[in-house]
Amino acid sequence: MARMKYRDALRAALQEEMAADERVFCVGEGIGERGGSYKVTDGLLAEFGRGRVIDTPLSEAGFVGLGVGAAIAGQRPVVEILFIDFLLQAMDQVVNQAAKYRFMSGGEGRVPLVIRTQGGAGNSLAGQHSQSLEALYYHIPGLKVVMPSTPRDAKGLLKASIRDEDPVVFIEHKLLYMTEGEVPDEPYEIPLGRAEIKRAGHDVTLVTWSHMVLKSLEAADKLAEEGIDVEVIDLRTLVPMDVPCILESVRRTGRLVVAQEAIKRGGVGSDVAAIVAEQAFDSLRAPIIRVAGMNTVIPFNLALEKSAVPQVADIITGVRAVMGGSVDDQSRTAVAAG
C-alpha cells in the first residue's frame, strides 16, 4: 500500500493502461505539456508522445465526437473535459451518438470510450464551473456513470472504465484531487457496478457518492458520539447501480438517507429513494430523507456557495430526522423540499 493523492491515482491508472494497451490514448485541452488543469495527465506526454497524448483546441463537440469515432474504430480513447459544465457542448455526441450506437447497430458496434470530467462546487468558481450534473448522464440508456470518492477507487474504477466495452462518463470532483488515501501496490481493477460499504452501521443506511462520501463519513463519526450508528454506502458507480447492496443494508437498518451534492429535483438520490420505496418498503421504519443541494445556480461568494450545497451539519440533521428527531426550519432538508 502506498499513500497517494486522488489525482496521482488517476494518473497511475492512465499510465498503466496506456503502457499495457497501445489502443489507449488521451485527448483533451492542455493535457500534454501542461499536464491538465489538475495535473492528472502530467508526465504522460513525455512517456507516450504526441500521438497518444493529444492537445485539442476548444472544440468540445468536435473532439468528444472524435473520441466516439475512434472508439468505434477500435481504439480506446480517454477524452478529458476540463469541467462537466463544458461537456454540455458535446451533449449530442454523448447522448445521441456514443450512448446509442451499440443498440442501434444491433449490438455489432461498440463504443469503448471514457469521458473523464470533473464537477462539483467548493472553489468559488460560480455557476458555470461548479455544477453537479451526473443526473443528466444517469438518465440516458447506454451510458455508464462512475463517480469515485477515494484514490483507491479512482484508480481501480478508471482502469475498469478504460477496459469496459461501453461509453463511460467518469466524473471526478474538484475537491478530491488533492485528497490522499491508500492505494494497493499490486495491479487491481474495481468492477463497475459495485458499491462499497465505507462504514458499517446498524441504525441508518446513508447512500452517497463522490465528494459527499467524505462529508458523510465525517457526519457518521459525529453521530456515533450521540449513539447513532450510521452505515455509509458509497455507490461509486451510479450506472450500473448496486441496488442489491442498498436493499440489503436498508433491510437491516430500516432507515434510508440519501446525500447528494446535486440539487434534489430529478436527482440520482430521488431514484435511489424510489427504488428503495418500491423494493424494500416493508423494511422502512421511517420516511426516506434526501439531503441535497439547494434549488439554485451555484453562487460565486464562498459562504453562499457553502450554504447552497449540503455540509456535514446538514447530513447530521437529515440522519437525526430519519431517527425520529425534528428537522429545524432552517435546514436544507426542509427548505429545499421543492
Added chain:
Amino acid sequence: MSEIGPQLLEQMYETTATIRRFEQRAIEQYRLGQIRGYLHPYLGQEGIAVGSIAAIEPDDYIVSTHRGHGHAIAKGHDPRLMMAELFGKETGYCHGRGGSMHVASRAIRNLGANGVVAGGLGIATGSALAIKQRAGSEVVVAFCSDGASANGMWHESMNLAAIWDLPVIFVLENNQYAVSTPIRDSARVEHLSTRAAGYGMPGVTVDGNDAAIVYGAMQEPLRRARAGEGPSLLECMTFRHGGHHVNDPGLYLPAEQLAHWKARDPLVLLRERLTRAGVGEAEIAAIDERVEQLLEEAVEFATASDNPSIDEFRAEIAAGELAFVS
C-alpha cells in the same frame, strides 16, 4: 483612420489606465485573499476594449468573455462596484452571485462576461436579431479570443449573423494563446480574419495594442452594421502580459514574444499619442492621479462592503426568486 481629437484621446488614455490599475489592484487583492475563484487579467489587451468601445454609442451593446474586466470598464462599469463583485460582496454588480466571470449590467448594456468560451456568441447574435426586429440602430460588439474561434458556437454564430445581416461586430482579440495552447496549434490559417470570407462577411486584422488603430478599424464595420449590411470580423492582434489567470505564471509564453509585445504596451502607446497631440506631462499626471484615487476608492469600497446575507439568499431560494422554482 478617422481622426481622434485630443479630448477623446485623453478619455481613451484614462480608460486604459483605469483598466490597467483595476487589474493590478485586483491581482494584489487576490494575493491578499480578498478575491477567490478564477480571475483572468486583461493586462496587455486594453487597446482593444478601449479602441472598440470608444467607437460605439452608449446605447450599443457588448458581449464579453471570461477575460472581461476591460470590456466592462470601457463600457462604463463603475470600478467600485466591479471590485465589490470580485470580492463577492452584496454591493457588486451581481450581488456576489456571479464574480469576475459573470459581470453584467442591463443599464450599461453589457450583456455579460461568460464562463464558457464562445458561450456568449448566441447572446450576441440573438440580441442583434432583436435590434433588427425592432428596427433599432444599435449594434452589438461581441468579444472573443483566438481559442473561441475553434468552437462550434463561433462558426455557427458567424454564419447566422452573416445570412441574416445582423448588426454584430465580432471583435476577435487574438492574444495568440488559449491558456497554454498557441494559436498555431489550433488553426491552420495565418490570420483568423480570413475565415470571415467563408461566411460572406468582411474580415480584417489590425494591431490591437494601439487603441487608436482599433478605433479607426471599427468605423467601417459600424457603418455596415448600422446600414443593415450585416456583420464584420475584426481581428485585433495582441498578447497577454502574464498567465492565463492570476494563478498561472505563464511560463510557456516565449520570453522574446512577450518582450516584443510588452514593448508595445497599449498604455504607453496611448501616452505617446497624447504627447504628440500636445497634451502636457502635467495633464497626463493628473489623469494618472485620478485613476489611482478611483482604484483606491474601489478597493476601499469593496473591502468595506458587506457579504451577501445567507438568510436572505435562502429566503430567495425558498421564494423561488433566484432559482426560478417551478
